[in-house]
Amino acid sequence: MPVLSDDPSSLDTLPTPCLVLDADRMDRNITRLRGHLDGLGVGMRPHLKTAKSVEVAQRLMPTPQGPATVSTLQEARRFAEAGVRDILYAVGISPAKLPEILALRAQGVDLAIVLDSVEQAEAVAAASRAAGTAIPALIEIDCDDHRSGVQPGDAVRLRAIGAALAQGGALRGVMTHAGGSYRARGAAELRACADAERDAVLSAARTLRAAGHDCPVISVGSTPTAHHATDLSGVTEVRAGVFVFFDLVMAGIGICSVDDIALSVLATVIGHQREKGWILVDAGWMAMSRDRGTAKQDVDQGYGLVCDRDGRPYGDLILVDANQEHGIIALRPGASGMLPDLAVGDRVRILPNHACATGAQHDRYHVVRAGSDTVEAVWPRFGGW
Template structure:
């Protein structure tokens, strides 16, 4: 069945290997052409099989968003990992355990309190840390000109901890559309960390790593002067949010949820499927876009978009398919038992609902395979 097992049990998570490989190649080629390193973010995939395809080398470098990810990938041989969420002091013992086992795991922080906790935890063995810089007011981090920046740097540098550098994430790039707008955000991102790095160096402090990253800015940046590495992750699959802001085409989206038609409500203009919000997530990231894709865009079993058919409603285990507002014409004839695929708004949120990827092989006629996926913190 279009590269999937004929006895597929739905709902399940599907990855198109050929599209995924093309997405990975696109990012690798672009970053290499701009002369910086790539530190792929593995949070969306949470899969050893996919990580091996994303990483420049089996040992890394890699980015993660949970210590559970760090532990699983370290056990699989990844040895250079950045844990890119502000460190909670109670987690530092897990950081030290990973480092003692041979993983060069670094943490991030943006406060004097965190720096002191890392310094104290480094009494037995150094913990490297990067200072998070806020480039757009979207989440954590210090402003590049924050007065406490050198103080935090000194706490790390003058203890047994290691001041490894600075990092930022342009989350605001998701709020604009088009290559020019994303390029402008990329420059804002670059300038913020380069400015912070120079302040640390002028204070006599080391700053070897200058790290930036988001999929929109990584694919649009025109200048990485002063930057040492780029982090990005959702590019491996893309999603409807990325398509909606012009980062990719709908045809590039490699991730979908396979679902089965289980009924009809002709009086309401609905087709019922067995994928509700427990499979698709409640993410409505395209609601503010020019084109609202509901809870997901519907495709046939081969991955071809069915014009104007979206998931308009989602209960826990039921999805409601209907024509988008303003569309004309009848509903497509989709009988009970028909298998469909739904493209997600947010790949990270949808993938989090599943423990495996059902792979459509890139090689025609190849046997379908399943790649395990994990979760947890």
């Protein structure tokens, strides 16, 4: 009987495709943002939706108990089980999810929710009254027209939501997410996004406070604005997620360099179409995700930027196309240069467009240190709702 080739100790022997996490880069990314926010005098409530891993969360949060931001009740549940006690569920609440919010709160988790309508506020107040305990809610503010939230100047709606919450729930504050900053370029534009994000929540908070509501929490956050904010006076916390790993989209915006990207997919060469200049690998979109976030940026990275086994980019080599379990590596359109001499069985690492999406295709991280091929840990990650 042959020995199975799943020795998990090295990048040379791991079954492919699989997810590799460079812990040195991750640690550097965390230290960088923490230092920046310390300098601005504001705390971090990291978004755990990128990592979905208890081990990463422990390195990311200010304390083992939090604070943390999540995007699903599954994340709330799993991180609560791991001891996190201060969680913001940052997706607009639907009434059917309130019983589980209450159940998690009854277990001692300070789980807060987000809403942007009177209907939701009335449902939260009613559920709070029925349970005999107030569910704390943040009003979502729309700082840049990209998704959900109350316009910061819509005083009528803000006051109505505040009044509805006061019938049983608890207004904890206001929050916004500058998702539009993903389309900004250059330090000046990014700083303007950060200023607009801050100003939107501060304006909404003034309206609520003038109407007699406490509004203790002023929460902002996106990875681009978090790194470019220069004045967060009045803001009480910053949420950011993807910065923990960074990715090609963030590099394209200019928030990080390619050398900061901590996540990659290890793949094996399975063939060639030499006359076309193609190298085929066993990482397709199932391993990379279908995310093509760089397609709209100045430099389109295809389905990912190809590096050698040690994580050094080959330059203009990208995953130009992907089927479910096949990836096609080629030189970027228009690039001069030579294809590297990669034989069947050789291994490469591919940097992702979007760390959240690529991570979600995998159930574990293989943790390495920069410059080492030894897998020093395997950290599980979870999905689902």
